[in-house]
Amino acid sequence: MKIILVTLAVCAAAAFASAHDAPAHYKFDYGVHDPHTHDVKSQWEHRDGHDVKGAYTLKEADGTIRLVEYTAGPHSGFNAVVKRIGHAHHPAHYGHHKGGHGGDSYVGPTHWGFQH
Template identity: 65%
Template sequence: MFCKVLLIAAAVGIAAAQYNHGHGHGHAVSSQNVVLHQTHGHAQQSGHDSHGHHVDYHAPAHYAFEYSVEDKHTGDIKAQHETREGDAVKGYYTLHEADGTVRRVDYTADKHSGFNAVVHREGHATHAAPAHHSYH
């Protein structure tokens, strides 16, 4: 399940980067990185992949995932990093808000504690003054 979510997130990031680059803006930067760690323990059910390598289908899941976008033209700046070892997931994401602050969410999830997140806000909010127009 987590791998599907990660692959979908990576595909969305790639599509967003291609969209921004394809429209002549040239200001978007996107990067994705997914690393899957497979173990070769002794489980009841195992097999071989298409390359003949041993695959343990009941081994605990292990992966590391990173994603970032920086589009200065639209102000879309965000990043995420996540790791999983067995049933324990931990990570963070950052998001640049429209008011100039940066939201950072550090999170963990496991079968004992469930999902837990701590939200931090960095910087000071700034708001643009409304433009006054005089009509003559």
């Protein structure tokens, strides 16, 4: 009985080792476009063995799109190229500010704000 258990354990370990050493391959992509939160982004990535290639986009608050294209591998390391697409749009200003006073704050004190 012990020989059978040892044989099964060795076979299971060998099967795990061969699956673990196999080159990884995957592909994925996704995107988000939420008009309520203005969250607009996407990403894709492919892995073939030890080499990874991918890109992601993100809509910035100023209206531009950040595009990051990247590659990674055991010999080249991680490399990314960041591009900014479009022209920045600044938010409209409402009203006039007098005397350098800011707006009202609605944030309460934090638990670490009043240490004695």
